[in-house]
Amino acid sequence: MTQELDVDSTIRQRIRALRQSRGWSLESLATKAKLSVSTLSRIETGSRRIALDQLVPIARALGTTLDVLVATAGEDVVIRPEPVDLPGMTIWKLTNEDAVNGVTVSKIRYDSATAPAPSEARIHQGKEWFTVLSGEVQLKLGERTYHVVAGQAAQFDTLTPHVIWAVNGVAEILSIMDHEGRRAHHGDRPS
Template sequence: MESLASKASLSVSTLSRIETGSRRIALDQLIPIAKALNTSLDELASTSEAEIIIRPEPISMPGVTMWKLSTDDAVNGVNVSKMRFDPSQAPAPTELRIHPGKEWFTVLLGEIQLKLGDRTYHVKAGQSAQFDTMTPHAMWAVNGVAEVLGIMDHAGQRAHEHDTAG
């Protein structure tokens, strides 16, 4: 690290803070680092395919298959998932759940029934819903298979991960 710091005309502590993420790199620091590493700015700042392309693996539960479409370090800890509900594989849930968090979804295919407290909403393809997950809730497909693109905040994701683990 000392050699790179010297070649880039930066202090070792500055380079260390940049490396650990405790300091944002400035353009006037990036150029000398790229030169010291004998590379281009494009190469230094490029993102690998592994950091861009997500290859989700299906997570199956009775009546629901989920594909996680975001990484664990997603912005603000949100989780994006595609879910496929198949009512022929499991009955509609009988219990309403609560957990900390917020949830948003849009129906890509079919129709979802969303029960929030005492009210039931029919959310059809092309429509969206959002709600606070501290409201007792459940959702399921009606009239055949339904597919949903959902976004949950970090608290909501932790609750759903607990469901799939056991």
């Protein structure tokens, strides 16, 4: 019985943490999960027993899986990122969906031989921070271009048109994006 209560408590905490990391109110998640606000509130506070037919729409609305919601604390904490190859870059996502405050940490390798400086800057909601692990990159923010080398970092509001690319070969960065930045850069934008 104690183990069941621990799992139940973990699920409740994860639902609340994921909802809050996205900046969503109870009303917002309830609407997305097609549940009443009072039902969701009672689930989060422990006043109502959690049912599978409620967890599925909650997980779907949060953009996660049942596995993530019900994973026990003793599970593997090691992240084994799979590379995602895009033209001129490879991305390794280093955080899980339930990362602290909804941020995404990624290692990105840019290759100037396969992708010259992009011609089109992007703009979207969010904040981004990166540090150059090796090589050198150019960061174009609006009309200004910054040269960032290994050991240096940059942070910026992504409402400024921006683009990053490697110069003189291969460069690797460690990037941290908030929830909105992750949605834009990792292709899971709302339709």
